[in-house]
Amino acid sequence: MSAALEVRGLKTHFFTRIGAVKAVDGVDLTIERGRVLGLVGESGSGKSVTGLSILGLIDHPGRIVEGSVRLDGQELVGLGRDAARRVRGRRIAMIFQDPMMTLNPVLRVGTQMSMALRAHEKVSNAEVRERSLKALSRVGLPAPEQCLSAYPHQLSGGMRQRVAIGIALLHSPSVIVADEPTTALDVSIQAQILQEMQRLGAETGVALVWITHDLAVVSSLAHDIAVMYAGRIVEYGPTAEVLALPRHPYTRGLLDSVPGEARPGEKLAQIPGSIPALVDLPPGCAFRARCSRATSVCETMPEIADIGGRLARCFHPLEAA
Amino acid sequence: MRRDASPFLRFWVEFAENRLALFALGVVVLVVGAAILAPLFTPQDPYDIGKLVLGDARRPPGHVGSGGYVHLLGTDAQGRDLWSAILYGLRISIQIGVTAGVVAFIVGGSLGTIAAFAGGRTEALIMRFIDLQLSFPAILLALVISAILGQGKWQLTIALVASQYAYFARTAHGAAVSERAKEYIEAALSTPLSSRVVVFRHILPNCMPPLIVVATVQIANAISLEATLSFLGLGLPVTHPSLGTLISNGFQYMLSGRYWISIYPGIALIVLILAVNLVGDQIRDQLNPRLQR
Amino acid sequence: MLGFLIQRLLQAAAVMVVISALVFVGVFAIGNPIDVLIAPDATQDIRLDTIRRYGFDQPLWKQYLNFVTSLVQGDFGRSFVFNMPVLQLILSRLPATLELTLVAVIGATIIGVPLGMYAGYRPYATASRAIMGLSVLGFSLPTFWIGILFIMGFAVELGWLPAGGRGDTVEVWGVQWSVLTLNGWSHLVLPALTLSLFRMALMIRMARAGMREAMLSDYVRFARAQGISDSKVIFGHVLKNISIPLVTVFGLELAATMAFAVVTETIFSWPGLGKLIIDSIQSLDRPVMVAYLMLVAFLFIMINFSVDIAYAALDPRVRSGRT
Numbered sequence: 010m011s012a013a014l015e016v017r018g019l020k021t022h023f024f025t026r027i028g029a030v031k032a033v034d035g036v037d038l039t040i041e042r043g044r045v046l047g048l049v050g051e052s053g054s055g056k057s058v059t060g061l062s063i064l065g066l067i068d069h070p071g072r073i074v075e076g077s078v079r080l081d082g083q084e085l086v087g088l089g090r091d092a093a094r095r096v097r098g099r100r101i102a103m104i105f106q107d108p109m110m111t112l113n114p115v116l117r118v119g120t121q122m123s124m125a126l127r128a129h130e131k132v133s134n135a136e137v138r139e140r141s142l143k144a145l146s147r148v149g150l151p152a153p154e155q156c157l158s159a160y161p162h163q164l165s166g167g168m169r170q171r172v173a174i175g176i177a178l179l180h181s182p183s184v185i186v187a188d189e190p191t192t193a194l195d196v197s198i199q200a201q202i203l204q205e206m207q208r209l210g211a212e213t214g215v216a217l218v219w220i221t222h223d224l225a226v227v228s229s230l231a232h233d234i235a236v237m238y239a240g241r242i243v244e245y246g247p248t249a250e251v252l253a254l255p256r257h258p259y260t261r262g263l264l265d266s267v268p269g270e271a272r273p274g275e276k277l278a279q280i281p282g283s284i285p286a287l288v289d290l291p292p293g294c295a296f297r298a299r300c301s302r303a304t305s306v307c308e309t310m311p312e313i314a315d316i317g318g319r320l321a322r323c324f325h326p327l328e329a330a
Numbered sequence: 331m332r333r334d335a336s337p338f339l340r341f342w343v344e345f346a347e348n349r350l351a352l353f354a355l356g357v358v359v360l361v362v363g364a365a366i367l368a369p370l371f372t373p374q375d376p377y378d379i380g381k382l383v384l385g386d387a388r389r390p391p392g393h394v395g396s397g398g399y400v401h402l403l404g405t406d407a408q409g410r411d412l413w414s415a416i417l418y419g420l421r422i423s424i425q426i427g428v429t430a431g432v433v434a435f436i437v438g439g440s441l442g443t444i445a446a447f448a449g450g451r452t453e454a455l456i457m458r459f460i461d462l463q464l465s466f467p468a469i470l471l472a473l474v475i476s477a478i479l480g481q482g483k484w485q486l487t488i489a490l491v492a493s494q495y496a497y498f499a500r501t502a503h504g505a506a507v508s509e510r511a512k513e514y515i516e517a518a519l520s521t522p523l524s525s526r527v528v529v530f531r532h533i534l535p536n537c538m539p540p541l542i543v544v545a546t547v548q549i550a551n552a553i554s555l556e557a558t559l560s561f562l563g564l565g566l567p568v569t570h571p572s573l574g575t576l577i578s579n580g581f582q583y584m585l586s587g588r589y590w591i592s593i594y595p596g597i598a599l600i601v602l603i604l605a606v607n608l609v610g611d612q613i614r615d616q617l618n619p620r621l622q623r
Numbered sequence: 624m625l626g627f628l629i630q631r632l633l634q635a636a637a638v639m640v641v642i643s644a645l646v647f648v649g650v651f652a653i654g655n656p657i658d659v660l661i662a663p664d665a666t667q668d669i670r671l672d673t674i675r676r677y678g679f680d681q682p683l684w685k686q687y688l689n690f691v692t693s694l695v696q697g698d699f700g701r702s703f704v705f706n707m708p709v710l711q712l713i714l715s716r717l718p719a720t721l722e723l724t725l726v727a728v729i730g731a732t733i734i735g736v737p738l739g740m741y742a743g744y745r746p747y748a749t750a751s752r753a754i755m756g757l758s759v760l761g762f763s764l765p766t767f768w769i770g771i772l773f774i775m776g777f778a779v780e781l782g783w784l785p786a787g788g789r790g791d792t793v794e795v796w797g798v799q800w801s802v803l804t805l806n807g808w809s810h811l812v813l814p815a816l817t818l819s820l821f822r823m824a825l826m827i828r829m830a831r832a833g834m835r836e837a838m839l840s841d842y843v844r845f846a847r848a849q850g851i852s853d854s855k856v857i858f859g860h861v862l863k864n865i866s867i868p869l870v871t872v873f874g875l876e877l878a879a880t881m882a883f884a885v886v887t888e889t890i891f892s893w894p895g896l897g898k899l900i901i902d903s904i905q906s907l908d909r910p911v912m913v914a915y916l917m918l919v920a921f922l923f924i925m926i927n928f929s930v931d932i933a934y935a936a937l938d939p940r941v942r943s944g945r946t
Contacts, residue, residue, distance in 0.1 A: 026347075064848055066844065066847060066848060069747070094850050094852055095850065096850070097847070097848060097849065097850035098848060098849035098850025098851070099850055102848065102849070103845075103848040104845075105841060105844065105845055105848075107841065110840070110841035110842060111841045111842055111844070111845040112842060112845070113842040113846070113860050113863075113864070114842075114864075115863050115864055115867070116859075116860065116863065121846075124846070124849075124851055124855065124859055124860075125846075125849040125850075125851065128849055128850045128851040128852065128855065129850055173845070176849060177849075462638055462641070462642070465875070465878070465923045465924070465927050466919075466920070466923060467878070467879045467882030467883065467919075469882055469883060469885065469886070470882045470885070470916075470919060473885065473900075473901075473904065474904070474912070474916065477904040477905075477907075477912075550763065554763075554765045557765050557767075557768075558765050558766070558767055558886055561765075561767050561886070562885075562886065562889065562901060563905060564904070574767075577767070577768070577771070581771065581890075584771070584774070584775060584779065589775065592771060593775075596768050596771065596772075599765070599768065600763070600764060600768065603763045603764070603765070604759070604760070604763045604764075607759055607762070607763045608759060611759060
């Protein structure tokens with residue numbers, strides 16, 4: 010049985026005045042039904058662009074220059090506009106970071122859900138109302154009828170995001186891509202939403218790609234984790250294992266710089282340097298300039314290699330134990 | 331281009347990439363240069379009434395007049411060489427347009443920023459007044475003030491400034507208010523720096539981009555408004571014709587085929603305004619933060 | 624909502640009072656109003672008599688008070704030049720200007736908004752660049768110049784359309800309208816087109832800017848992620864969002880265009896308010912000037928008021944009191 014989502018060799022470049030920005034430069038991902046993949050990286054790592062590329066939402070001046078995205082076996086890259094539109098929202102959905110901005114502020118929730126439903130099916134008003142209410146109660150909203158006739162600014166942040174998730178689930182997609190959906194919310198609401206997503210994943214079997222920079226979120230939710238840096242995946246494996254024993258120096262650096270680990274009075278650990286600009290990446294490993302383990306061989310691009318059940322892109326991976 | 335080049339340099343390079351805007355800028359420079367150096371290029375001083383010979387009036391382009399030189403663009407109803415009149419007229423238009431724009435910028439900008447800092451009732455009062463004025467069309471205001479004050483360069487400039495400063499005031503106020511609310515100002519004010527220093531070194535520079543955007547629009551507007559007022563007979567006296575006056579004078583001859591008296595000054599006016607607008611457009615696009623995706 | 628309305632009404636009334644004072648003082652206090660009314664060689668007796676008759680011997684604030692009292696009774700005084708009640712004079716010219724303005728603004732909106740929206744939807748297409756280029760022309764060219772050009776082109780050279788004046792009128796509800804006759808339209812086309820070009824250019828630019836901003840916004844991205852087709856996104860989502868600023872502009876456009884009609888009416892000899900005011904200014908017919916300014920002010924305030932209400936109706940955020 011094919012995986013819900015298979016991404017191979019995805020490259021998305023933006024052709025700007027100052028040069029080609031290689032936002033995504035060779036990404037491979039596999040997600041099975043009912044599983045959650047955490048896509049982790051800092052700002053500028055290319056994780057959001059990966060999500061948008063999967064959905065086919067990359068616009069001028071960017072485009073997918075190479076690679077394949079297979080949804081339940083069907084190739085999405087290169088699909089015509091109409092065909093792509095029919096897939097979007099129906100078999101694969103996406104939710105974004107700030108629900109205040111992603112829900113149209115001048116339309117009622119019910120209207121927006123109705124538009125989402127009617128985009129793919131001819132449904133009667135009664136059926137629209139029934140399915141919308143069902144979707145809203147499924148995401149744990151306490152008063153679905155009131156939500157339906159409310160405007161987005163009348164709901165709290167957590168409720169708005171639940172509405173967005175409800176919209177995403179309307180057509181029972183195989184995959185949902187979530188781009189930092191809890192970053193803009195309070196920590197307590199974050200926990201609620203995460204729980205909700207876990208439940209939904211288990212109930213409906215939907216595959217989830219959770220894009221975030223927050224390792225804590227990933228550790229509680231995702232089965233597998235893929236770490237991105239400068240447009241490429243540098244480490245990929247089961248979450249618990251990767252977080253307990255990272256093999257790539259960058260992953261190690263990320264974990265170390267989480268403030269919770271430091272003792273009071275201690276200097277906070279930091280990865281020295283900063284992310285290189287994606288428009289003139291140095292040849293070879295992109296992390297080279299900040300890595301304490303780099304040698305001359307790192308001037309050529311390391312391929313992603315399987316090292317004992319883990320995928321890592323490094324010539325000098327950290328020890329296994 | 332290096333990423334750490336100064337902002338002016340970056341601005342310039344981006345500007346230069348739009349060939350049309352660059353061309354327009356060239357035109358503006360050319361026109362301004364020609365206007366400033368007008369006495370060097372023109373065979374006649376169109377303001378010297380004594381020199382005008384009525385027998386030369388309404389002659390078509392190419393006619394050799396009593397002064398012994400070729401009237402490149404013909405003559406107008408008073409016998410003025412059109413080429414000279416146009417250049418001098420451009421001079422006036424640019425002079426008045428830019429002066430009015432700059433004064434309105436200063437007056438309006440200061441008023442708006444002061445209002446934003448006075449706060450409370452003063453601010454509300456000033457801004458209500460500004461809003462009031464803004465809802466009144468500039469042309470009517472300029473018309474009435476011009477009519478009341480009478481003809482003349484300074485009167486005209488005052489009328490123009492009075493009808494334009496409000497845009498600057500509102501923009502400055504809006505920008506100052508949004509800056510004021512930003513956290514870095516709170517931080518700056520909590521230091522021993524005096525609030526005046528805070529205003530000048532922090533807030534003003536951030537208010538400049540939208541003000542410059544308004545300025546580019548308003549200078550072109552001022553030129554256009556001045557021409558319109560002169561066309562209507564207000565503004566400048568007939569002895570010192572601006573482009574608008576020339577066009578107005580020539581209007582009555584259009585139907586009888588002597589089109590050049592109106593058309594050539596008109597073309598000069600259009601070229602000037604268009605060029606200024608194109609340059610302004612490009613500046614506006616570059617300063618607009620919302621389009622930086 | 625009611626509180627909002629009342630607050631706005633009171634503000635409008637206060638503004639009217641301030642404007643009436645300013646206008647009155649500005650027009651009557653500067654220069655000498657007498658000079659228009661009497662011949663320069665009139666005897667001293669006639670002079671004094673005229674002054675007394677018109678109340679010019681009274682202190683300014685008393686003159687203003689008289690002015691306001693008669694204003695409230697609907698008496699705007701008599702025109703110095705035409706020697707008829709100003710109100711009547713203005714009302715007789717109003718329909719012509721109204722007609723011209725309405726046709727111009729509606730035309731500008733119907734043509735400008737779709738063009739602008741297209742330019743915002745496909746900003747890099749050649750058609751879009753052409754549209755934007757033309758819009759620069761539209762607001763750069765001074766209105767009077769466009770009028771002259773049109774007259775030159777269509778009336779003089781081609782002879783298709785008349786060069787001025789108003790066409791045949793038909794009386795509806797006691798008022799003369801020329802939109803209802805074919806001949807009326809032939810006279811209306813050029814001035815309306817001239818008047819509308821500036822507005823059209825503004826509409827195009829506003830619609831384009833609004834469109835571009837909307838297309839790059841998060842909610843549009845989310846809607847497209849749901850698989851909603853672009854046309855539905857535009858008509859269902861975007862239109863409502865950009866109609867809010869457009870409606871406000873439309874209202875202000877109407878008022879501003881009425882003011883701009885001054886120039887167009889002069890060029891095309893269109894017998895409306897604009898021509899009246901120019902003539903009055905040139906002949907220093909002060910009562911007419913004052914009445915015209917008051918009327919325009921009133922119009923502007925009413926329009927601003929209606930726009931405020933429309934805004935509140937369209938944008939649910941304003942209604943609940945937060946923006």
